[in-house]
Amino acid sequence: MKTNSPSVALFIPCYVDQFYPQVGIATLELLEKLGCQVTYPSGQTCCGQPLANAGYARDTVGTATHFIETFNDYDYVVCPSGSCTLHVKDHFPAIAGLQKEQEALEHKIFELVEFITDILKIERLEGKFPHRVSFHSSCHGQRGLHLSSGSELNQPPFNKARKLLENLEGLDWVELTRTDECCGFGGTFAVTEEALSIQMGKDRLEDHLQHKTEILTGGDMSCIMHLQGIATRSKQELKFLHLAEILNQALS
Amino acid sequence: MTHPENAAEFLKDSEKSKWHDETLWFVRDKRDKVSKGIPEWEQLRELASGIKDNVLANLADYLEEFERNATKNGIIVHWAADSEEHNRLVLEILQQQNCKAVVKSKSILTEECHLNPYLEKHGVDVVDTDLGERIVQFLNQPPSHIVLPAIHLKKREISELFHEKLQTEKGNEDPAYLTQAARVHLREKFFAAKVAITGVNFGIAETGEFVVCTNEGNADMGVHLADVHIACMGIEKILPRRKDLGVFLRLLARSATGQPITNYNSHFRNPSPGKEIHIILVDNGRTAQLAREKFRNSLKCIRCGACMNTCPIYRRSGGFSYNSTVPGPIGSILSPGLDLKKHSSLPFASTLCGSCTDVCPVKINIHEQLYEWRQEVTKTQGEFAKGLSMKLANGIFKSPLAYKISGSLMRNALKSLPNSLIYHPLNIWGKNRNLPDPPTESFQQWYRKNRS
Numbered sequence: 001m002k003t004n005s006p007s008v009a010l011f012i013p014c015y016v017d018q019f020y021p022q023v024g025i026a027t028l029e030l031l032e033k034l035g036c037q038v039t040y041p042s043g044q045t046c047c048g049q050p051l052a053n054a055g056y057a058r059d060t061v062g063t064a065t066h067f068i069e070t071f072n073d074y075d076y077v078v079c080p081s082g083s084c085t086l087h088v089k090d091h092f093p094a095i096a097g098l099q100k101e102q103e104a105l106e107h108k109i110f111e112l113v114e115f116i117t118d119i120l121k122i123e124r125l126e127g128k129f130p131h132r133v134s135f136h137s138s139c140h141g142q143r144g145l146h147l148s149s150g151s152e153l154n155q156p157p158f159n160k161a162r163k164l165l166e167n168l169e170g171l172d173w174v175e176l177t178r179t180d181e182c183c184g185f186g187g188t189f190a191v192t193e194e195a196l197s198i199q200m201g202k203d204r205l206e207d208h209l210q211h212k213t214e215i216l217t218g219g220d221m222s223c224i225m226h227l228q229g230i231a232t233r234s235k236q237e238l239k240f241l242h243l244a245e246i247l248n249q250a251l252s
Numbered sequence: 253m254t255h256p257e258n259a260a261e262f263l264k265d266s267e268k269s270k271w272h273d274e275t276l277w278f279v280r281d282k283r284d285k286v287s288k289g290i291p292e293w294e295q296l297r298e299l300a301s302g303i304k305d306n307v308l309a310n311l312a313d314y315l316e317e318f319e320r321n322a323t324k325n326g327i328i329v330h331w332a333a334d335s336e337e338h339n340r341l342v343l344e345i346l347q348q349q350n351c352k353a354v355v356k357s358k359s360i361l362t363e364e365c366h367l368n369p370y371l372e373k374h375g376v377d378v379v380d381t382d383l384g385e386r387i388v389q390f391l392n393q394p395p396s397h398i399v400l401p402a403i404h405l406k407k408r409e410i411s412e413l414f415h416e417k418l419q420t421e422k423g424n425e426d427p428a429y430l431t432q433a434a435r436v437h438l439r440e441k442f443f444a445a446k447v448a449i450t451g452v453n454f455g456i457a458e459t460g461e462f463v464v465c466t467n468e469g470n471a472d473m474g475v476h477l478a479d480v481h482i483a484c485m486g487i488e489k490i491l492p493r494r495k496d497l498g499v500f501l502r503l504l505a506r507s508a509t510g511q512p513i514t515n516y517n518s519h520f521r522n523p524s525p526g527k528e529i530h531i532i533l534v535d536n537g538r539t540a541q542l543a544r545e546k547f548r549n550s551l552k553c554i555r556c557g558a559c560m561n562t563c564p565i566y567r568r569s570g571g572f573s574y575n576s577t578v579p580g581p582i583g584s585i586l587s588p589g590l591d592l593k594k595h596s597s598l599p600f601a602s603t604l605c606g607s608c609t610d611v612c613p614v615k616i617n618i619h620e621q622l623y624e625w626r627q628e629v630t631k632t633q634g635e636f637a638k639g640l641s642m643k644l645a646n647g648i649f650k651s652p653l654a655y656k657i658s659g660s661l662m663r664n665a666l667k668s669l670p671n672s673l674i675y676h677p678l679n680i681w682g683k684n685r686n687l688p689d690p691p692t693e694s695f696q697q698w699y700r701k702n703r704s
Contacts, residue, residue, distance in 0.1 A: 017695045018659045019688045024695030028703075040699045043652035053604065053623070055630030062650035091623070143606035151284060152562065152610035154293035178277070182564045186603025191680045193601065195260035198684045199568050200603075203273070229685030 005037045009074035011109070013084045013221075014046035020221050026248040027080040027112055033251050034120055038078075044070050049087040053187045057093055064092045068101050076119065077109040080244050082141020082219050085111040090144070111145055112244055113219055117160045124163075127250030130170025134208045135161060136218035136227065137180040147219065151180050161219060161243055168250045174211045181207075185226035201230045208238065215239045217246055254597040258573035259565070272404065273567040279400075280561040282510025283611065290502070299499050301615035304552035307490055308542060314457040314490045315533065321460025322531060325522045330532045335365035338534045342367060342449065342482055343374055345530055349480055351376070351447045357464070357471035358382040359451025360398050360555055361484045361534060364577045367449075378449075379441045381470040383434055390417050396571030398578060399508045399557035404570050438470070448474035452485035452531070453554070454500060458493045461521035462531065465504060465514040472518050483520065483531045487538050488551040500554060503613035507556040541589045546624045550585045552614040559608035559618055565601050574598060581608035585621040592632060599625035659694055666690040 008031060012024040024040075031038045047067060048060035067088065071077045079085045089106045116122050137159075141147040148159035166173055184190070184200025191197075205227055208216050218224050221242055228240045253261075263269050287293045307314055319329045332338035338361075346354060354371070356362065356378055368378045368389075380389045384401035388394065390413055395401030402410070407425045414420040420433045450471045454463040462483055464471045475481045491500065497517075505511040523529040542548055560566045560580035571579040576587040576595055584598035599622045608618040667690045675682040693701075 012695050014655070014659070018663055019691065021691050021693060021695040021698050025698060028699075040696075040703065042696070042700075042704075045650070045652055045655040053626070055600075055626035055628075057627050066650045066652075139603065139605035139607075143610060150607075150610050152607055154288050154290070180607075182603050182605035182607070184564065184603060186605070189600070189603050193256045193259060193565070194680050194683060195256070195263050196565055196568055197603075199263055199269070200564055201685075203568075225688055226685065229681075229687065232686040233684060 005035055006075040008036045008038045008076045008078050008115075009071050010038055010040045011044060011047075011071065011077050011079040011084070011088075012040065013079065013081045015225070016080065016221050019225065020242070023080055023221055023242040023244055026242065026244040027078070030112075030244055030248040030251065031078065033248070034116065034122065036120075039074070041070050041074070047084045047087045047092075049084060049091070050187055052087065052091050057091065061093050061095065065095050065098065067092075068095060068098050068105055071105060071109075072101050075108065076115065077105065078112055078115045079109065080112045080219070080242060081221065082111045082138050082145050082147060083222060085109055086140040086144040111141055111147065111219060113141075113161045113164065114145060114147055117163060122164075124167045125247060125251065127168050127247070127252075128170055129165075129168040129246055129250040132172040132174060132212060132214040133165065133246070134174035134176060134211060134213040134216050135159075135165070136183060136204070136208075136216055136223055138218055138220035138223045139180075139182050141219050142180055148180070151178075164247060165217075165243070168246075171250075174208070174213050176207050176211060178204075178207055183223045183227055185223045187222070190226055197226070198230060201226055205231055205236065205238070209236065213238060215241055215246070217241050217243050219243050253575070255569070255573055255575075255601040256597065258575065259569035259601070262570045262573055263568065268406070269568055269570070271406070272570060275403065276561045276567045279509060280558070280611070283507055283558060283561065286506045286510045286512065290506070296499055296503055297613055297615050300503055300554075300613055301552065303491065303496050303499065304614050305549070307492065308488070308548060308551055311487065311490070311542065314492060315487055317457040318455050318460060318490055319533075321457070322455075322462075323460070325460045327460065327520075327523065327529045327531055330530060332532050332534045332536070334536050335534075338365045338484065338532055338536065339367050339370040341532050342484070343371065343376070345480065345482055346371070346376055346447055349447055351445075351480075353377040353379070353441070353445050354447045354449055355379050355381050355441055355445040355474040355478070356449040357451065357466060357474055358385050358401070359449065359484055360395075360578060361451055361486050361536075362449065363394060365484075365534070365536065367484075379438070379445070381438050381441065381474055382466070382468060383431065383470075386434060386438065387413065394572075394577065396579065397557060397560055398555050399560075404572070442473050442477050445474065445478050447480045447482060448478035449482045449484065450475060452483050452489055453504070454497060455485055455490045455531075456492075456494050456497070457490055459521065461494075461519050463497065463501075464518050464520065465501070465516065466518075467509075467511075467515045469516045472516055475518075475520070479526070480528045480530065481520065481523070483529065485531055485533055487533050487535055488553075504554055504556055507558040507611065507613040537590045541586070544589065547585060547589060547621055549616055550582065550589075550618075550621060552616050553582050553586070554614060556613055558611040558613065562607045562611045563602075564605065564607070565603070569601070574601070581618045581622070582612075582616070585616075585618055585625060588625050588629070592629065596629045596633075599623075599629055656696070663690040663694070
């Protein structure tokens with residue numbers, strides 16, 4: 001096995017583990033369908049991002065050490081969240097005694113979509129998903145991991161998620177007015193700047209609704225949790241799925 | 253008031269906040285379009301950033317070179333360590349000239365130094381001659397944006413203000429009519445002023461000249477009619493060579509308003525016969541910022557305001573919500589360096605979305621510095637301010653068992669508690685948002701059953 005397929009460790013962010021197990025399952029099944037040998041290392045917890053973004057990066061040494069040790073023995077670490085992936089790569093505190101392991105981790109951890117397009121080198125997925133789908137571009141995945149081109153930059157447009165989705169039979173891709181504006185989740189921002197967070201979420205939803213979206217998807221359940229929470233409260237008939245769920249369904 | 257409180261207040265007028273968001277988004281969109289018309293745009297940003305890195309690494313040398321060359325040109329050079337010294341120097345020059353009325357073109361630095369109230373206290377009448385600045389001055393307000401000082405006001409409000417101050421027709425909101433009234437009013441002020449104050453966009457070390465960029469020509473009008481020109485310049489505004497302007501002038505207006513270039517880019521090099529040019533080089537916290545390695549490159553800022561126009565927070569909370577001279581993302585990394593306690597909520601007035609960093613013409617890593625300022629703010633607040641959840645979090649996340657127990661407790665609580673308890677006023681998340689439906693098992697539990 002080991003000679004042909006790389007060993008992939010799944011990193012399932014804490015809130016996905018607790019609130020959205022179906023996203024973890026879809027990620028696992030999808031990677032298996034694509035021929036990967038996938039393990040979920042037991043004992044994993046969280047990357048520590050909530051603490052660090054709140055200004056307590058210095059208190060995440062324990063969490064980061066645990067993370068590096070948990071994922072040390074695998075060829076790749078794959079995560080269905082751009083935000084958590086970016087945190088591990090860019091914002092882990094330097095862990096004394098684990099420099100080599102930490103550096104290796106930064107180069108072997110990938111967000112799900114970039115793992116499929118850049119490491120597995122899959123350009124097209126054959127499958128069916130006859131729905132009108134709009135894509136919420138999460139900031140950390142887009143501007144941090146460069147999963148798609150930013151509207152701010154003068155660069156040729158690209159979108160790794162779109163490349164995978166667009167080829168699915170029957171999928172109707174929605175063009176938004178503001179292609180990559182933040183949804184206002186922002187971790188603790190959602191609570192400390194509640195009024196702004198809600199307004200930003202409402203404005204984002206409005207863009208999707210105006211374009212007659214049936215299913216809103218994205219690569220980060222945190223943004224989707226926020227948008228879905230606002231949509232459900234105002235009783236909007238919009239469905240929400242993580243990219244992994246769409247791809248996994250389409251491939252079955 | 254903290255940023256969240258001010259933002260919530262601003263959002264109460266939902267029609268106006270929506271208008272504010274859309275107006276600034278329009279400016280951002282113009283910037284996107286015009287910048288995409290320049291194939292080498294990203295290289296220009298890279299170049300500008302590199303030039304500024306060089307300036308910051310050799311700031312003392314360039315400043316002395318500038319002083320030598322400016323002095324040779326006949327410009328009188330002054331140095332001010334802080335705002336008090338800056339204001340005192342301005343007043344002294346005005347007193348030497350026996351000047352009681354002064355015209356000023358837009359200068360964020362003089363706002364930063366609170367020059368207007370200082371001069372007024374000493375009996376000098378100051379008139380801001382930029383149209384937007386004059387409007388906010390009539391209202392006794394600071395600018396709410398560094399490029400568009402009156403962007404928080406609608407036409408109707410300006411019409412009412414001009415009716416009161418300039419006796420324009422009641423209810424006439426025609427921008428051309430209102431602008432004409434301001435022109436007539438300002439013309440008198442220009443003629444009466446013996447001294448004109450301007451800011452500086454770029455000081456050129458190689459030639460000892462400085463450049464002022466405006467769209468209205470008000471800086472030139474003031475300076476050419478006055479006997480004495482006082483230019484106030486932050487020490488970080490230096491550029492090594494005149495040809496560097498070829499990079500910066502292309503970036504500045506495109507980033508600021510989406511114009512190819514500002515209407516007036518005026519070079520001041522020698523005083524006309526019988527006139528004087530003074531330049532005051534102001535530190536006011538800049539060398540302290542230069543010494544902070546993580547925050548040093550915030551001094552690259554050329555004050556274009558692009559980060560404000562793109563910021564989803566700024567657009568929806570308005571410039572005043574920041575309670576600092578420079579609002580928006582760049583202000584939120586500059587102001588904590590001046591007064592960390594006063595501005596402690598600003599680094600948190602962001603989702604760290606990173607759009608500011610990507611529009612910045614000099615490539616300041618604004619959102620990364622916001623993150624770094626958060627780490628500094630919490631250090632000063634001590635353990636007391638840290639929420640219980642934060643204290644628990646590291647303990648939970650480093651222990652798989654503690655994580656498992658707390659996770660299942662949470663899911664079970666969400667399942668079994670009545671909604672009235674879940675959406676308790678203390679649950680800020682739930683005020684306007686539902687929580688996800690708790691699943692029966694976590695992914696970990698599913699995996700153990702199905703895969704191992």
